Amino acid sequence: MPAPTHDLPELLAPAGDWECVRAAVANGADAVFFGLSRFNARMRAENFTEEDLPEVVRFVHAHGVKAYVTFNVLVFTDELPDAVAQLQLLERAGVDAVIIQDVGLADLARRLTPRLRVHASTQMTITSPEGVTFATELGVKQVVLARETSLRELAKFDPAVVPLETFVHGALCVAYSGQCLTSESLGQRSANRGECAQACRMPYELVVDGETRDLGDKRYLLSPQDLAAVREIPDLVRAGVKTFKIEGRLKSPEYVAAVTAVYRRALDAALADQPAEPTPDDWYRLEMTFSRGLFPGWMHGVDHQQLVGARYGKKRGVYLGEIHEVGPDFIALQNPKSKIENGAGLVFDTGGDTNAEQGGRVYEQRGNRLYFERGRIDFRRLKPGDRVWKTDDPALTRAIRQTFAGPLAGRPHKKPALDFVVTGRAGAPLEITASLGDRVATVTSARPLEAARTQPLTTEKLAAQLGRLGDTPFRPGTLDNQLTGDVIAPASELNRLRRALVAQLETPTPPAPVTTTLDAILREIAAAPARPAPPSLTVLVRTFEQLDAALATPVEAVYADFEDIRRYREAVERARAAGRPIFLATPRIQKAGEEGFFKLIEKAAPDGVLIRNVGAIAHFADSPLRRLGDFSLNVANPVSAALFLARGLERVTVSYDLTVGQVTALARALPAGGLELTLHQHMPMFHMEHCVFAAFMSNGRSFLDCGRPCEKHRVHLRDRVGIAHPLRADVGCRNTLFNAAAQTGAKFFDELRAAGLRHFRVELLEENAAETREILAAYRALLDGRDDGANLWRRLRATHQLGVTQGTY
Numbered sequence: 141m142p143a144p145t146h147d148l149p150e151l152l153a154p155a156g157d158w159e160c161v162r163a164a165v166a167n168g169a170d171a172v173f174f175g176l177s178r179f180n181a182r183m184r185a186e187n188f189t190e191e192d193l194p195e196v197v198r199f200v201h202a203h204g205v206k207a208y209v210t211f212n213v214l215v216f217t218d219e220l221p222d223a224v225a226q227l228q229l230l231e232r233a234g235v236d237a238v239i240i241q242d243v244g245l246a247d248l249a250r251r252l253t254p255r256l257r258v259h260a261s262t263q264m265t266i267t268s269p270e271g272v273t274f275a276t277e278l279g280v281k282q283v284v285l286a287r288e289t290s291l292r293e294l295a296k297f298d299p300a301v302v303p304l305e306t307f308v309h310g311a312l313c314v315a316y317s318g319q320c321l322t323s324e325s326l327g328q329r330s331a332n333r334g335e336c337a338q339a340c341r342m343p344y345e346l347v348v349d350g351e352t353r354d355l356g357d358k359r360y361l362l363s364p365q366d367l368a369a370v371r372e373i374p375d376l377v378r379a380g381v382k383t384f385k386i387e388g389r390l391k392s393p394e395y396v397a398a399v400t401a402v403y404r405r406a407l408d409a410a411l412a413d414q415p416a417e418p419t420p421d422d423w424y425r426l427e428m429t430f431s432r433g434l435f436p437g438w439m440h441g442v443d444h445q446q447l448v449g450a451r452y453g454k455k456r457g458v459y460l461g462e463i464h465e466v467g468p469d470f471i472a473l474q475n476p477k478s479k480i481e482n483g484a485g486l487v488f489d490t491g492g493d494t495n496a497e498q499g500g501r502v503y504e505q506r507g508n509r510l511y512f513e514r515g516r517i518d519f520r521r522l523k524p525g526d527r528v529w530k531t532d533d534p535a536l537t538r539a540i541r542q543t544f545a546g547p548l549a550g551r552p553h554k555k556p557a558l559d560f561v562v563t564g565r566a567g568a569p570l571e572i573t574a575s576l577g578d579r580v581a582t583v584t585s586a587r588p589l590e591a592a593r594t595q596p597l598t599t600e601k602l603a604a605q606l607g608r609l610g611d612t613p614f615r616p617g618t619l620d621n622q623l624t625g626d627v628i629a630p631a632s633e634l635n636r637l638r639r640a641l642v643a644q645l646e647t648p649t650p651p652a653p654v655t656t657t658l659d660a661i662l663r664e665i666a667a668a669p670a671r672p673a674p675p676s677l678t679v680l681v682r683t684f685e686q687l688d689a690a691l692a693t694p695v696e697a698v699y700a701d702f703e704d705i706r707r708y709r710e711a712v713e714r715a716r717a718a719g720r721p722i723f724l725a726t727p728r729i730q731k732a733g734e735e736g737f738f739k740l741i742e743k744a745a746p747d748g749v750l751i752r753n754v755g756a757i758a759h760f761a762d763s764p765l766r767r768l769g770d771f772s773l774n775v776a777n778p779v780s781a782a783l784f785l786a787r788g789l790e791r792v793t794v795s796y797d798l799t800v801g802q803v804t805a806l807a808r809a810l811p812a813g814g815l816e817l818t819l820h821q822h823m824p825m826f827h828m829e830h831c832v833f834a835a836f837m838s839n840g841r842s843f844l845d846c847g848r849p850c851e852k853h854r855v856h857l858r859d860r861v862g863i864a865h866p867l868r869a870d871v872g873c874r875n876t877l878f879n880a881a882a883q884t885g886a887k888f889f890d891e892l893r894a895a896g897l898r899h900f901r902v903e904l905l906e907e908n909a910a911e912t913r914e915i916l917a918a919y920r921a922l923l924d925g926r927d928d929g930a931n932l933w934r935r936l937r938a939t940h941q942l943g944v945t946q947g948t949y
Contacts, residue, residue, distance in 0.1 A: 149381055151407055152208065152305070153400045154388040157186040159544070161196065163397035164205070166544035168404030170551060171206035173239060175389065179219075179226060180210040190226075193233045198646070201613035203550025206236040210389075212261035214332045214776040214797055215242045217805040224252055224658045231256040234648035240264070241318060241332070243278060243754075243773075244780030250279030251661065254652045257281050259305065263318040263332070265772075267731050269297050270755035276302050278783075282382065287312060287367065288829040289731070290441045291375050296732035299380030306376060309399055309426075310387025312364040312437055314340040314448075315826040316729060319772060321796055322825035325879045326859075330797050332774065340364075340826065341453035343493060345858040346836055352858070353836070357491030358450035361832055361857060362877075365433035365449055368426060370403060370418045372439045374410040388430070394540045395429040401543070402426060424478070427458045428533050429540070442873075443841045444834040452494045457531040460486070466522045470509040478530055480510065485532030488522055498522070499531065557617030558645070560606050565624035566591040570633075572606070574641045576614070581644035583637045589627040596626035605634040612642045662809060665782045671791065671813025673898050675923045678816070679916060680725070680750075680903040682868075687711055689912035690904075691718035694920055699750050699901075701725040703850070705737060705871045708744040715746075723748040727872050728772050728827055730755040737871060748790075757787055771796050771818060772827075778809035791816050791899060796823065800888045804895035812896040819886060820919065820936075821903035822866070823879040831873050832857070843873045856880070866906055878905055884936065886929030889922055 150170035155161040164172045174196065175187045188196055197207045209230055215223045223245055230238050231253040238256055240246045241263035249258045259282040260266055260275040267286045275283050284305040285294070297304060313320065320331045322339045329335035343359035345352055355361075367387070369376070376384065384407060386399050402422045409416040418426070426434060433449055433456060458478045465472035471488075473480075480486075480502060487499035500516040556576055564570040570585035599621040607616035676696040681687045682703070690698050691714065698720055700711045708724050715722035724746045727737055730753045738759045741749055748766030751757060751773070760767055769792035775781045776795045784792045793816045794803055807815055831843075833850040840846030849855075850873075856864035857877060866878045882905075885892070889900075902919050904912055918936060921927040 148303075149377060149407070149411075150206070150383050151400065151403055152383050152385045153396055154310075154386055154391065155396070156389040156391070157188075157393075158196075159393035160389075160391075160396045161200065162544045162548060163393040164400050165200060165203045165550045166548045167397045167400040168551065169205055169400050170554060171208055171236065171383070172200055173208040173210055173385075173389070175210040176226065179213050179215065179223060190229060193229065193235075197233050197235055198613070200550075201234075201555075202611045203548055204552045204554035204613075204615075205550055208237045208239055208259065209235050210239045210261070211245065212239050212241040212263045214330075214774055214795060215245050216798065216802045217777045217809050218802075220248075220658060220662070220777055220779070224248060227253045227256060228651065231651050232648060237282065239284065240280075241774070242776065242780060243783055244777050246275075246278040246280060247779055247783055248658065248661070251656060252654055252658065254654065255649060260284060261317075262286055262307070265316055265318040265729070265753065267316075267729050267753070268734070268755040269301075269732055270730070270735075270758040271753070272297060272301055272304075273758055274754040284383075284385065286316060286729075288316065288438045288729075290438050291372065291379065292441065293732040294376075294379045294381070297379075299382065303382035304380065305383035305385055306381050307367060307387055307437075308369040308373065308376070308384045308403060309367055310391075311432075312367050312447075314362045314364050314828050314830050316829070318774060319728065319827045320825070321823055322877075324797060325823040325825050332795075332797050339859075342860060343453070346832070347856040347858050347864050348837065348853050350854075355450070355836060358836065359493070360450050360453040361448065361836060362826065362828075362830070363432065363450065363453040364437075364447050364830065365435040366431055367437040368434035369436050369439050370406045370422070370426070371416070372436055373403070373406045373416050375439075377407075377410045391430055393544065394537055397540050397543050398425040398429040424458065425536065425540070427456075428530070428536055430455055431458075432456055438829060441842065442829060442831070444831050444846070445839065445841050447830055448835055450836070451491065452489060454494050455531060456487070456489075456529045458529065460528045460530050463488070463522060463524050463526045463528060464508070466519055466524060467509070468519060469514070470506075470511045471519070471522060471528070472508045473510065473528060474508055476528075480505065480530065481533065481535060483534045484530055486510070487529050487531050488517075489527040489529060490521065490523075491526075501532075552615055555609075555613055555615040558609070558614045558641070559617040559620075560602075561620045561622060562602055562606075563622045563624075564589050564627060566627050570627075570629050570637070572637050572641065574645060576645055579645060579649070581641050583640045583644075585629060585633055585637065587633075589629055592626040592628040596628055597623060602634070605631060606638050608635070608638065609642070613646060614642065662778060665778050666809060666811065668782070668785075668811050670811040673813050675893070676899050677916070677919055677923050678899065678901045679912075680901060681912075682904060684711070684714075685909050686904045686907060686912045687714060689909040690916060691715060691720050693913060693916040695720070695916060697721040697723060697747070699723045699725055700746075701750075703868060703870055705740050708741060708746070712744045712746050721747040723750045723766070723768060725750040725770070726752045726756045727870055727874070728752045728876075729829075729872065729874055731872070734872065735759060751789065757784070757789070761788060766790055768816065769793060775815075776802075776806070778806060781806065781810055781814060785814050793818060793901070800885065800891065803897075804891060807892070807895040807897050810896070813898055815897055816899035816901055817885070817892065817897055818903055819889070819900045820882060820884045820915065821901075822882050822905040824876050825865070825879055826875070826877040828875045828877075831869065831875055832867055833869055833875070834873070882936070884929075884933045886919075886922055886932040889929040 153164035153169035155172040155174040241261040260280045262284040282303045323329040323337040340362040406416040460476040464474045500512040504511040561573045573582045680699040752770045769789045771793045834846035837849040838846040850869035855867045858864040
């Protein structure tokens with residue numbers, strides 16, 4: 141089944157179910173993206189079944205629209221056969237691209253389904269041109285850049301290397317996609333497995349140096365406004381962006397329809413060099429269909445005073461104003477900022493917990509007084525000054541639904557064109573050949589042609605009959621009439637021949653022959669040379685106090701992860717004096733133009749570098765430094781592990797998404813010595829471009845004017861159950877929120893050793909020197925066989941679990 145042929149750029153819309161597919165197609169999408177029932181990052185969406193897939197692909201292709209399938213999760217070792225089977229299914233179904241997070245899966249797609257076009261998901265955390273280069277080496281044909289990429293940074297990417305895709309509308313994850321471990325850490329629901337619990341949309345309290353900071357009604361400290369980059373479309377076109385992506389596979393078909401239509405108009409205007417400013421009606425539709433407030437996100441760089449409004453975490457809609465008067469059964473508004481119709485849905489924002497807020501539909505209006513269905517509203521809980529939002533407009537909803545309720549036009553001019561060649565003469569069969577790129581189909585008539593006495597077949601008549609392609613995936617192209625003499629053929633026979641040609645060309649291109657199998661690839665990985673080593677204990681430190689304490693204990697190596705990497709040189713000097721190897725951690729994110737952080741590490745002359753992003757792999761490729769891969773590379777299966785090891789990493793750290801069973805399965809599939817496991821840590825939950833310090837402890841928009849409160853205060857965020865989680869800022873002013881409770885996998889140590897694991901890590905956060913010595917002594921005893929894991933976790937009062945999941949998938 142052929143793909144539509146699109147000119148650049150294209151508008152990509154979400155499709156969580158059939159109605160959303162229709163809404164997207166009807167309102168101008170060039171492509172839709174959707175997931176199947178497994179292996180996608182929106183498991184709460186309705187999604188499609190494997191049985192649905194051919195019909196979905198056929199439907200969108202028939203309307204000149206492409207079909208992209210999300211495969212944007214990590215894949216565990218025992219899931220690899222099913223994952224490859226799904227890749228093969230997608231290839232057979234003729235989908236236009238698969239959107240992949242797992243680097244191992246991308247490599248498998250290149251080797252086992254070479255006709256399946258692979259796009260790198262934003263979950264792959266591609267944030268720099270070096271990261272794009274890494275993705276292209278995997279065989280990736282398009283890269284979805286991190287949402288945090290600004291227009292200025294985008295200008296540093298070369299769209300000629302690989303087509304670039306960027307989000308232009310929808311919900312913003314506060315954490316970098318692919319780097320959020322919050323749902324797992326707090327509830328064993330992995331965001332890297334499509335089970336995000338949206339902890340960013342919950343209320344938090346700011347605790348500064350042990351004291352709760354009064355922020356008034358600002359409680360939702362990690363809940364960004366929604367992205368709306370419709371005004372930035374011309375700039376993105378000029379930057380060479382190929383695909384403009386709308387977020388929302390969990391959203392309604394009305395949302396899909398309204399947003400797609402607004403961005404279709406904006407994109408068409410930009411391509412025609414016309415003003416792309418949204419109309420007031422466009423903006424109203426964007427706000428009403430779903431909005432937590434609309435903001436251009438990171439398009440213009442960081443703006444810590446605007447990104448997170450912090451007053452709510454739910455849909456708001458259109459702001460109407462503040463309550464002027466509250467009566468026993470009504471509220472009054474003066475000069476509302478939008479028209480209010482009877483039946484409109486309103487919500488009252490009292491500055492409290494939005495989970496307990498009130499709302500209802502307007503039943504009657506008397507002047508500026510609004511009345512609601514009796515008993516729906518407790519007016520005693522409302523007061524003048526409370527904000528009022530319009531969250532639903534039934535008339536608008538009906539109008540939007542009409543756009544996709546009837547027959548759909550789609551984008552037929554985007555369908556691939558069939559070129560026809562017609563040959564024949566009287567007494568011989570009619571032969572029609574249709575070509576579609578390098579694919580050719582030929583059919584012949586059941587009976588010979590007859591000489592025409594009247595009304596012979598003309599080019600015009602042939603074009604009329606063969607051009608009736610209707611809801612097929614094709615549009616008519618050229619017609620070369622090579623008939624000899626005047627001949628005639630029944631219209632019914634021409635129709636049959638046309639249908640036969642379409643049937644041949646609708647059949648998906650057969651999969652390309654491959655010379656290997658998954659089993660062969662896994663055997664090759666397992667047969668690689670082992671990296672023999674005795675059990676080793678490493679420790680990651682974040683302060684000089686921890687460093688000095690660690691250097692006085694028998695650990696094999698120390699990793700330094702300082703907020704100010706300018707102090708790395710001094711850390712190296714102390715480790716050298718103690719005769720202990722030291723590795724310096726890169727920032728978790730490297731954006732365009734931030735290679736200087738890597739150069740500071742090199743100038744500090746450590747023994748090695750702990751690599752946390754794919755851009756650093758390219759930078760340090762020719763370095764004499766030892767290189768280790770950290771957890772943020774998301775190694776979840778032996779193929780991804782082998783891929784990184786083949787790029788010069790000495791070993792890689794197991795992803796924090798794995799249960800103990802999944803860790804041991806991974807270890808047994810690899811030669812010994814290639815993995816490291818973090819056995820004790822405070823889980824890094826959110827890793828964010830959003831700076832809580834600047835947003836709520838200063839009036840600054842960026843590091844240039846925030847006064848750097850992160851250097852003067854210790855800050856925690858207290859969640860709804862009263863736990864205060866530590867917050868840290870790194871050298872790039874990115875924030876990480878850590879789980880307050882330490883956790884350990886010590887109970888499983890013997891099992892892990894038996895599976896072949898040799899390298900174990902302890903990560904420290906707020907521990908002082910005495911606590912550092914106590915923790916490291918305990919784990920040293922565990923590795924040396926002088927203690928067992930069942931005791932250790934109780935003595936250290938750490939959480940008894942390995943990683944962040946307990947087999948929830």
